[in-house]
Amino acid sequence: MRFPSPSLTRRSALLGAAALPAAAALPGLVRAAGHSAAAPAPVHHAFSIGDFNVSTLLAGTRTVEDPQGTFGMNVSAEEFGEVSRANFIPTDASQFFFTPTVVNTGGEVVLFDTGLNAAGITAALSAAGYAPDDITVVVITHMHGDHIGGLIEGDTPTFPNARYVTGQVEYDHWSNADNDGFKAKVAPLADKMTFIADGDAPVSGITAIAAFGHTPGHMTYHLESGEERLLLMADTANHYVWSLAHPEWEVRFDMDKSAAAQSRKKILGMVAAERIPLVGYHMPFPGVGYVDTRGEGGFAYVPLSYQMMLKG
Ligand SMILES: [Zn+2]
Numbered sequence: 687m688r689f690p691s692p693s694l695t696r697r698s699a700l701l702g703a704a705a706l707p708a709a710a711a712l713p714g715l716v717r718a719a720g721h722s723a724a725a726p727a728p729v730h731h732a733f734s735i736g737d738f739n740v741s742t743l744l745a746g747t748r749t750v751e752d753p754q755g756t757f758g759m760n761v762s763a764e765e766f767g768e769v770s771r772a773n774f775i776p777t778d779a780s781q782f783f784f785t786p787t788v789v790n791t792g793g794e795v796v797l798f799d800t801g802l803n804a805a806g807i808t809a810a811l812s813a814a815g816y817a818p819d820d821i822t823v824v825v826i827t828h829m830h831g832d833h834i835g836g837l838i839e840g841d842t843p844t845f846p847n848a849r850y851v852t853g854q855v856e857y858d859h860w861s862n863a864d865n866d867g868f869k870a871k872v873a874p875l876a877d878k879m880t881f882i883a884d885g886d887a888p889v890s891g892i893t894a895i896a897a898f899g900h901t902p903g904h905m906t907y908h909l910e911s912g913e914e915r916l917l918l919m920a921d922t923a924n925h926y927v928w929s930l931a932h933p934e935w936e937v938r939f940d941m942d943k944s945a946a947a948q949s950r951k952k953i954l955g956m957v958a959a960e961r962i963p964l965v966g967y968h969m970p971f972p973g974v975g976y977v978d979t980r981g982e983g984g985f986a987y988v989p990l991s992y993q994m995m996l997k998g
Pocket of ligand 1: 828832833921967968
């Protein structure tokens with residue numbers, strides 16, 4: 687059977703238009719389809735907050751099965767299914783994104799977290815126009831492996847010119863735990879580290895806001911330049927649907943589940959009330975969006991579209 691050529695042409699044009707932006711924006715994801723832990727092609731997303739140049743860096747992706755076992759531990763399969771269906775996402779697999787952020791303040795080049803390994807973060811930085819020795823400050827939001835993995839490869843620090851900043855509470859917890867990741871990636875850099883508390887500023891214009899629970903000393907970072915603001919929420923919420931719609935749903939990675947839920951409500955409530963953009967380390971790439979309130983005590987993620995292109 688032969689289709690009339692006009693509709694075939696129209697259909698091809700529509701398919702082409704639909705397929706092209708996704709492939710152009712996310713080559714890493716397209717290439718990674720069907721593989722777990724595939725190394726993505728370098729991808730970054732650049733924007734400005736006042737005088738700060740910000741780039742989110744896709745340093746890795748991973749497809750993980752049984753998402754309810756990770757993101758909805760304390761709810762029924764029916765409820766998990768309903769919320770997933772309402773948001774057009776499957777219940778048998780989830781896509782993980784690992785997205786460090788680099789901020790050039792004019793005075794400092796600050797990298798927030800380092801991904802799973804040195805190769806992933808250096809490739810993404812390179813795509814964004816940075817060499818490892820451009821980084822002057824590395825801020826570690828918390829010490830899970832997907833955030834500290836790129837600090838060191840073998841015995842070689844990845845960022846030779848950097849000083850390091852992390853939360854005192856976080857450092858104290860892991861230094862007292864018998865943890866191989868900490869020993870390999872963090873301990874060798876301890877003499878170059880500054881330890882901070884809630885409200886401290888690692889760099890002018892960047893302030894730490896405690897969001898304990900995911901780990902004992904997990905911190906978010908508030909950026910302010912000119913009239914503009916941005917919150918780097920790190921792992922306060924780890925899934926854009928399940929953890930925002932239902933902050934009380936228990937997440938396997940949250941070490942103190944009740945404290946993590948309280949931190950989600952506090953941080954997401956603040957971002958929603960003040961209508962500031964946020965970056966989430968595990969939000970779908972580019973990891974930038976807004977948060978609105980939704981339902982009773984819940985939130986909705988509003989992924990970035992063109993808002994930042996039109997800001998005055
Ligand atoms: Zn994480």
